Amino acid sequence: MQTFDLGEQGLRALNSALHALRGQTNMTAWEVINPKGAHAIAAGVDAPVEIIVRGSTGYYCAGMNKQATIRVKGSAGPGVAENMMSGVVIIDGDASQYAGATGNGGLLVIKGNASSRCGISMKGINIVVHGNIGHMSCFMAQSGNMVVLGNAGEALGDSLYEARLFVRGSVKSLGADCIEKEMRPEHIAMLEDLLVRGEADTKAKPEQFRRYGSARKLYTFNIDNASDY
Amino acid sequence: MCGIVGLFLKDPKLEPRLGAMLSDMLITMSDRGPDSAGIAIYSGAGEGRAKITVQSAQPEADFKALDKDLTTAISAPVTILIKSTHAVLDVPHGQMDAARAALGQLRPLVKIMSAGESIEIFKEVGLPRDVSRRFDVAKMSGTHGIGHTRMATESAVTTMGAHPFSTGSDQCLVHNGSLSNHNGVRRELKRQGMTFETENDTEVAAAFISHKLKDGGNLGDAMEATLTDLDGFFTFVVGTKNGFGVVRDPIACKPAVMAETDEYVAFGSEYRALVNLPGIENARVWEPEPATVYFWER
Numbered sequence: 001m002q003t004f005d006l007g008e009q010g011l012r013a014l015n016s017a018l019h020a021l022r023g024q025t026n027m028t029a030w031e032v033i034n035p036k037g038a039h040a041i042a043a044g045v046d047a048p049v050e051i052i053v054r055g056s057t058g059y060y061c062a063g064m065n066k067q068a069t070i071r072v073k074g075s076a077g078p079g080v081a082e083n084m085m086s087g088v089v090i091i092d093g094d095a096s097q098y099a100g101a102t103g104n105g106g107l108l109v110i111k112g113n114a115s116s117r118c119g120i121s122m123k124g125i126n127i128v129v130h131g132n133i134g135h136m137s138c139f140m141a142q143s144g145n146m147v148v149l150g151n152a153g154e155a156l157g158d159s160l161y162e163a164r165l166f167v168r169g170s171v172k173s174l175g176a177d178c179i180e181k182e183m184r185p186e187h188i189a190m191l192e193d194l195l196v197r198g199e200a201d202t203k204a205k206p207e208q209f210r211r212y213g214s215a216r217k218l219y220t221f222n223i224d225n226a227s228d229y
Numbered sequence: 230m231c232g233i234v235g236l237f238l239k240d241p242k243l244e245p246r247l248g249a250m251l252s253d254m255l256i257t258m259s260d261r262g263p264d265s266a267g268i269a270i271y272s273g274a275g276e277g278r279a280k281i282t283v284q285s286a287q288p289e290a291d292f293k294a295l296d297k298d299l300t301t302a303i304s305a306p307v308t309i310l311i312k313s314t315h316a317v318l319d320v321p322h323g324q325m326d327a328a329r330a331a332l333g334q335l336r337p338l339v340k341i342m343s344a345g346e347s348i349e350i351f352k353e354v355g356l357p358r359d360v361s362r363r364f365d366v367a368k369m370s371g372t373h374g375i376g377h378t379r380m381a382t383e384s385a386v387t388t389m390g391a392h393p394f395s396t397g398s399d400q401c402l403v404h405n406g407s408l409s410n411h412n413g414v415r416r417e418l419k420r421q422g423m424t425f426e427t428e429n430d431t432e433v434a435a436a437f438i439s440h441k442l443k444d445g446g447n448l449g450d451a452m453e454a455t456l457t458d459l460d461g462f463f464t465f466v467v468g469t470k471n472g473f474g475v476v477r478d479p480i481a482c483k484p485a486v487m488a489e490t491d492e493y494v495a496f497g498s499e500y501r502a503l504v505n506l507p508g509i510e511n512a513r514v515w516e517p518e519p520a521t522v523y524f525w526e527r
Contacts, residue, residue, distance in 0.1 A: 037500035056500050056514070075514065077500060078484060096484065096516055115516050116481055135481075135519065 002027050006041070007034035015040065018068075021047035037077065042070050045087075062089045065106060081108045084125055090199070097134070100127045103144065109198045116153065119146050122163055128198025138165055139175065147194050149204045157212055161219070165212040166191060168204055176228050177218040181211045230380045231392075231405040232258025232357075233485075235466045235496035236506075237373040237473035237525050243492055243507075247272075248369030252361035254495075254502045255376035259357050261498055262380035265391035266360040267352025269401040269468055272371035274346050279322040281329065282342040282349045284315050284388060291336045292316045302331035313363045314388075315342065315351050322346065325398075340389060340426070345399030347372070347470050352391035372527070375468050377403035383411075384429040394432045396423070397439030399470035404431040405483040405498060406462035414459065434459060438467060452476045452522045466496055467524075474524035481519035488512040494525050 004014050014032060021027060028049050035041055035055040042051050043063040053061070056074035066085040075093030084103040091099075094112035101117065103125025110118075113131035122141045129146075135153035138146050141163030151169035158175020164187070165178075174180075191206035217225050234254035238244055248270060255266060274280050285291035288311065296309040299318065307328065308319045320328040325344055332339060343350035351364040357378045361367060377392035384390050393401040408414075411430035414437060419425065423436045434455065441451035452467060452474050464483040467474040475496055477485055488495045488503050490512045497503045500514070517523055 036504040037502075058499055058501055075500070094516065096486075097482070116519065135479075 001029045001031055003031045003033060005033050006038055007036065011038055011040065015043060018042055018045045018047075018049075018051070021045070021049060023047065025049065035074070039077070042068070045070070048087075056093065065089060075112065076110075081106075081125075084108060088197075094131070095129075100125050103127070105144075107194075107197055109200075111199070113150065119144075119163070122146070126194055126198075128194055128200055130198075130200055130203060132169070135172075136175070138163055138178075141165075145190065145194060147191065147198065147200075147209070149200060157214070159218060160212075160214040162214060166209040167212065168208045168210075171210075171212070174212065177215045178212055179215045181213045183207075183209070183211050187211055230261045231403075232261030232378040232498045232502070233403050233405050233464065233466050233496060234258060234376045234498070234502050235374070235403075235468075235473060235475070237494040238371075238492065239494070239527075240492035241372075244372060245370040247371040247374055249367040250506065251374045251376050252357070252366040253505060254497060255357040255378060256361065257502045257504075258376075258378050258498055262378040263356055264379045264381045264386045265352065265354045265388070266357040266376070266378045267350065267391045267393050267403075268361070268364070268366050268374060268376040269343065269348055269350045269393040269395070269403075270366070270369050270371040270374040271347040271399070271468060271470065272349060272369060274319070274322075277322050278319055279325045279344065279346050280349060281318040281320060281325065281332070281344045282315055282351070283318060283332065283336075284340045284342050284352075285336070285338060286314070286388075287338070288314050288316070291339050295336065298335050299328055299331055302335060303327045312351065312365060314353060315364060317349055343393075343395040343399075343401065345470060348395065348399045348401060348468070350393055350395055350401060352377075352393065353388055354386055354391065373468060373473050375401060375403050375466050375473075382407050383431075384427060387427075389427050390429050392431060393468070394429070394435035396432065396436040397442060399468075400435070400439050400442065401468045402431065402435035402438060403466050404434055405464045406478070408434060408459055408461035408463065410460040430461070434463065434465060442469070448472045448474050448524050448526065449522050452524065456520050456522075464498075469526075472524055472526040474522065475517055476522045477517055477519055479520040485517050486514065487517055487523070488514045 030051040032053045037058045039058040045068040046066040058077040060079045062070045063082045069088045071090045078096040081089040086106040090109040095114040098117040100108040116134035118133040118137040132150035138157045142161040152171045155175035157178030188206045195201040299307040310317045392403040395401045408430040411433040438451045
């Protein structure tokens with residue numbers, strides 16, 4: 001286990017050390033102590049390592065992550081796992097706005113609540129939120145899956161493309177072009193897997209979720225739909 | 230961007246450390262706004278006394294013998310505590326308005342930062358660390374306080390454009406964001422008798438709340454009204470003699486984190502600002518909801 005004291009050694013040193021890990025490495029287990037809300041902790045990692053951050057983080061923790069498993073034993077500030085490519089990011093507490101924004105791949109798990117704009121413009125990432133998500137979540141989300149055990153705020157999935165949204169609780173309102181869709185067997189199977197990987201299988205069953213997706217009316221501008229924009 | 234910090238103490242034992250805790254929090258937020266910094270501290274006043282905090286670009290000339298000149302002008306004892314470009318005038322409570330009027334006559338270039346039974350405001354162009362040192366904020370005690378470090382968007386980088394803004398007795402407001410309908414609201418408030426020192430959007434928000442409080446509303450009602458009448462981006466933190474409030478606009482893109490323990494309620498633009506507070510490990514930490522008013526009164 002490599003223990004890194006962020007208060008003593010500083011952010012640049014941490015991220016340089018993590019960026020130096022390429023491909024296979026013997027230093028597979030990392031622990032970051034004293035994060036104290038610092039920005040960009042473990043951003044840009046590209047190696048199959050496990051990183052535990054012992055405390056809460058600031059902006060852009062685990063941004064652009066590839067391959068790594070990063071667990072935050074606290075809450076995360078804005079833009080956690082932004083543009084993640086692969087790997088797993090688990091937040092034990094809450095996440096601030098635009099968690100998982102533009103994520104291309106991998107799995108983001110938020111065990112508390114996520115605030116506004118969670119999964120905005122997501123492009124293939126899977127996001128599992130044990131609590132609630134805030135307003136404008138999944139705005140213009142292109143692909144990937146959003147799984148919410150709690151409730152969704154206003155304007156869920158506004159201007160949605162092909163991301164699939166699963167919400168167990170209430171949805172305050174759906175955004176433009178987002179509609180409820182039927183749950184088919186393949187969705188149940190996929191949820192089963194995501195709930196296990198999202199450490200949520202003891203809390204929820206796939207059958208409890210409703211699915212939301214795009215009505216596909218706003219992909220290209222059509223004058224007949226002008227009032228929907 | 231801008232950085233906001235705030236601290237409302239529930240445990241009187243922490244009061245001697247208010248200035249030290251608040252200035253530490255503000256310095257942590259320096260990279261959210263390097264243009265100017267300011268702090269409002271509610272530290273009370275002697276029995277039957279009130280305080281007027283003033284600022285001058287020529288403090289040597291303006292503050293010299295100001296206590297004596299004011300004492301003569303209002304025929305009541307006035308004392309002065311000079312801190313760099315600011316001075317705190319201690320005046321009889323009943324003669325606050327008379328002292329303000331006399332001040333305008335005696336030292337027309339002096340600006341009033343705040344007035345009231347408890348509040349003192351210190352603000353200047355520069356970094357939080359320099360501004361805190363200049364006014365020795367770390368040594369100040371008090372019941373609650375608000376700090377702000379500014380990245381200017383809507384008006385000039387000047388002392389008067391720095392936050393907090395005070396537009397009513399013992400009231401102050403700081404703002405992260407920008408308002409888009411401030412000119413219209415300012416015109417309406419002027420028509421109703423409010424006066425303005427700057428072209429700044431935040432001063433309009435402060436005056437809007439002061440005007441509502443003058444109409445007899447409580448702090449919560451006044452803050453609630455900002456959600457319907459003010460257009461733009463905002464996270465506001467507001468102080469009154471006994472109260473401390475927070476409200477964010479419905480879009481809520483300006484960050485905010487709060488923490489509460491049995492000893493205090495704290496606000497920070499980022500969690501970083503809160504990490505050195507006592508007992509933060511076990512505090513309830515949360516992000517204030519959009520379009521939701523939070524306030525505490527003692």
